[in-house]
Amino acid sequence: MPYVQVNITKGATNEQKAELVEGITDLLVKILNKNPTSTQVIINEFETDSWGIAGRSVKKLRAEGKTAAISKE
Template identity: 45%
Template sequence: MPYVKIQVTDEGVTSSQKQRLIAQTTEMLSDVLNKDPATTFVVIEEVPLENWGISGLPVHELRRKQQR
């Protein structure tokens, strides 16, 4: 019974994109590990951008620096 948690920033991921992530992740686990899709759980969590950091900086600050 695989459980996969996908975290993305809350920057407009569409329902269609989420559906594709769920379907393709389930398919991959079935193909690679021979897991039953009926017992495969995929959870997508949208994290507020202000709560996401890279290289020791909040994403919005990192992007601001990269634009300079």
């Protein structure tokens, strides 16, 4: 039954998404003994213009080379 939503900026490949889905599902099964059949993992991707950290968009932070200090993405 668990439902997990992963919000990230765009750029992940389908292979990376598949790894995330598999890895998170495994964690829920191992740690909480959840039934994998009803475990759902959704990956929600956002433009860097639509995600702000510390009051500024990730797009601007990256353009200024400041993102490394705050976040790789």
